[in-house]
Amino acid sequence: MLIRYKKSFEKIAMGLLSFMPDEKDVRKLTHTIKEYETNPDWQLFLWKEEELLGAIGVRIDDENKVVIQHITVNPSYRNQGVGKKMIDAIYTQYSQDYVICANENTEGFVKKCNEVGL
Numbered sequence: 001m002l003i004r005y006k007k008s009f010e011k012i013a014m015g016l017l018s019f020m021p022d023e024k025d026v027r028k029l030t031h032t033i034k035e036y037e038t039n040p041d042w043q044l045f046l047w048k049e050e051e052l053l054g055a056i057g058v059r060i061d062d063e064n065k066v067v068i069q070h071i072t073v074n075p076s077y078r079n080q081g082v083g084k085k086m087i088d089a090i091y092t093q094y095s096q097d098y099v100i101c102a103n104e105n106t107e108g109f110v111k112k113c114n115e116v117g118l
């Protein structure tokens with residue numbers, strides 16, 4: 001289940017986001033999480049099963065576009081479909097009103113999900 005980020009999830013969210021190749025630098029990561037906390041166009045969600053297993057973050061663009069900018073799963077739970085479930089949940093949430101796309105940091109996985117219909 002996709003749940004909206006809140007401040008009490010900060011540590012786990014930062015841990016998950018740090019698996020993104022472009023979020024290895026702590027200052028960059030801190031800036032990213034602050035942006036999700038303060039910018040209404042940046043929306044971060046966590047994937048909850050028994051525990052919080054993954055995170056997916058989007059930015060709402062001016063042109064009615066939603067850009068998937070972060071997607072990450074706890075390494076212990078990878079290759080079990082969690083990433084694909086998060087992408088599906090974002091499509092369910094936004095596709096009626098927005099065109100959904102990836103950026104250069106997420107396009108590998110987003111393309112794979114679209115191509116093979118994982």
Ligand SMILES: CC(C)(COP(=O)(O)OP(=O)(O)OC[C@H]1O[C@@H](n2cnc3c(N)ncnc32)[C@H](O)[C@@H]1OP(=O)(O)O)[C@@H](O)C(=O)NCCC(=O)NCCS
Nearest residue numbers: 019020071072073078079080081082083084106108109112
């Ligand atoms: C990308 C990520 C979120 C996928 O999560 P997941 O829960 O393991 O994904 P799923 O189980 O739904 O799908 C697994 C499939 O995606 C593929 N995959 C994983 N990472 C991928 C990538 N960067 N690009 C393309 N395909 C990828 C796997 O090889 C696997 O394919 P297979 O079924 O043909 O073996 C996870 O690997 C992760 O957190 N990676 C580190 C963060 C990151 O690099 N994010 C950006 C990715 S572009």
